[in-house]
Amino acid sequence: MAEWDNSGVWRSCAIALGSNLGDSRTTLENALKTLAQTPGIILQAVSSWYVTKAVGPPQPDYLNGCALLSVQMSPEALLETLLSVEAKFGRVRREPWGPRTLDLDLLLFDDLILQTQSLQIPHPRMNERAFVLVPLAEIAPDWVEPVSGHAIAQLVQAVDCSGVHRL
Numbered sequence: 001m002a003e004w005d006n007s008g009v010w011r012s013c014a015i016a017l018g019s020n021l022g023d024s025r026t027t028l029e030n031a032l033k034t035l036a037q038t039p040g041i042i043l044q045a046v047s048s049w050y051v052t053k054a055v056g057p058p059q060p061d062y063l064n065g066c067a068l069l070s071v072q073m074s075p076e077a078l079l080e081t082l083l084s085v086e087a088k089f090g091r092v093r094r095e096p097w098g099p100r101t102l103d104l105d106l107l108l109f110d111d112l113i114l115q116t117q118s119l120q121i122p123h124p125r126m127n128e129r130a131f132v133l134v135p136l137a138e139i140a141p142d143w144v145e146p147v148s149g150h151a152i153a154q155l156v157q158a159v160d161c162s163g164v165h166r167l
């Protein structure tokens with residue numbers, strides 16, 4: 001596990017947002033507003049929204065996007081914040097990779113590599129997901145994903161983006 005400096009420094013983070021139940025666009029935009037109003041979080045950039053073919057069991061298309069945050073909190077505290085925002089917007093966990101009103105994933109936290117029981121950074125499946133890499137490449141093309149050592153702009157070229165369409 002990485003050493004964590006909790007000295008109140010502002011860190012750069014990338015998160016992924018997804019929804020395929022209810023009024024997805026309103027949910028995603030309100031989730032961002034909630035995050036932006038949270039002490040210790042500054043919303044720095046938001047990608048376009050993308051309509052994406054669901055990966056996993058048959059289910060409706062998703063609306064996906066990514067955002068960049070500055071945060072003055074630990075990765076674990078940020079995960080707790082993301083989970084509480086999911087709950088606020090009615091997220092119920094039924095089946096893995098199943099439909100949901102709101103999914104918030106922590107993708108990148110500076111250049112940190114971290115694995116605990118409850119949190120893995122970078123997100124372990126981000127490099128294979130066009131629904132993450134396409135919006136992330138829009139707002140952070142030069143960010144180097146620290147496990148692969150490749151920039152997001154390079155990673156997105158290696159995945160099939162045919163199921164991802166800008167709204």
Ligand SMILES: Nc1ncnc2c1ncn2[C@@H]1O[C@H](COP(=O)(O)O)[C@@H](O)[C@H]1O
Pocket residue numbers: 079097103104105106107117118119120121122123124
């Ligand atoms: N990087 C991560 N971002 C979000 N959630 C994570 C991460 N690493 C581990 N987790 C755990 O996954 C569940 C949430 O799963 P979802 O089905 O993606 O919502 C969460 O409880 C974290 O402990």
Ligand SMILES: Nc1nc2c(c(=O)[nH]1)N=C(COP(=O)(O)OP(=O)(O)O)CN2
Pocket residue numbers: 017018019052053054055056061062064095096097098103105125131
């Ligand atoms: N197009 C699309 N497909 C998806 C999406 C998504 O946002 N967009 N999220 C998933 C993730 O499911 P889950 O959060 O249960 O798993 P994870 O821990 O691998 O992120 C599964 N499939």
